[in-house]
Amino acid sequence: MLNTYIDTEYAPEKCSLCSGTGNAESGVCEACGGQGNVLVAQPAIICPLCSGTGNLETGTCRACGGSGWALL
Structure with a gap:
């Protein structure tokens, strides 16, 4: 569903x-x-900061909010 x-x-x-x-x-x-699930702009782009894991060494990736997807 789009x-x-x-x-x-x-x-x-x-x-x-x-x-x-x-x-x-x-x-x-x-x-x-x-x-x-999270709504992601298409085409979907994996978060470059956490490489799509949603996590960093310091905790949840704040660049993508933990979703693992780049927020454009």
Whole structure:
């Protein structure tokens, strides 16, 4: 399912922080809000800072919000 917002198409992609489960160590995944998917601008681009993992050594990647996808 594609959604269009202001001439940009978005589609659900699996959340990298929780691997699509919707759950994190502390409960509900903060990146996807427990949905397991996040809406990502298409074409989808893996976050260059965390290489799509959603995590950095210091914790959740703030560049992508933990989703693993570049936010354009």
